[in-house]
Amino acid sequence: MRVKCVICDEIGQLPDDAPIAKTLRNRPIHTYMCPTCNDRIADKTIARIATGNFVFHRSSHSIEKNF
Template sequence: MRVKCVMCDQIGKLPDEAPLAKKLRNRPIHTYMCSICTDRIGEKTLARVATGNFIFRRSSHTIEKEF
């Protein structure tokens, strides 16, 4: 299955049997992000958390309180 990264528009290939490929086929709202962009966003998020100015906003559901 051919996929396109939503951040950098890089075209990649996923095996047709992969769970991510099935998710993308069956639920069009889900998007694909390449591993380079995923790593970059993860690093930047961790850097923002380390500054102390980043607050995780969670809902008020009871299941979130246990988290």
């Protein structure tokens, strides 16, 4: 399956039987991010959390109370 990163527009290939490929086919609202962009955003988020100014906005769902 051909996929395109929503941030850098890099076109990549996913195996047709991969779980993320099935998710992208069945739920068009879900988007694909290449591993490079995903790692970059994860690193920047960790850096923002380390500053102490990052606030988690959580809903009142009972599942998120365990988070």
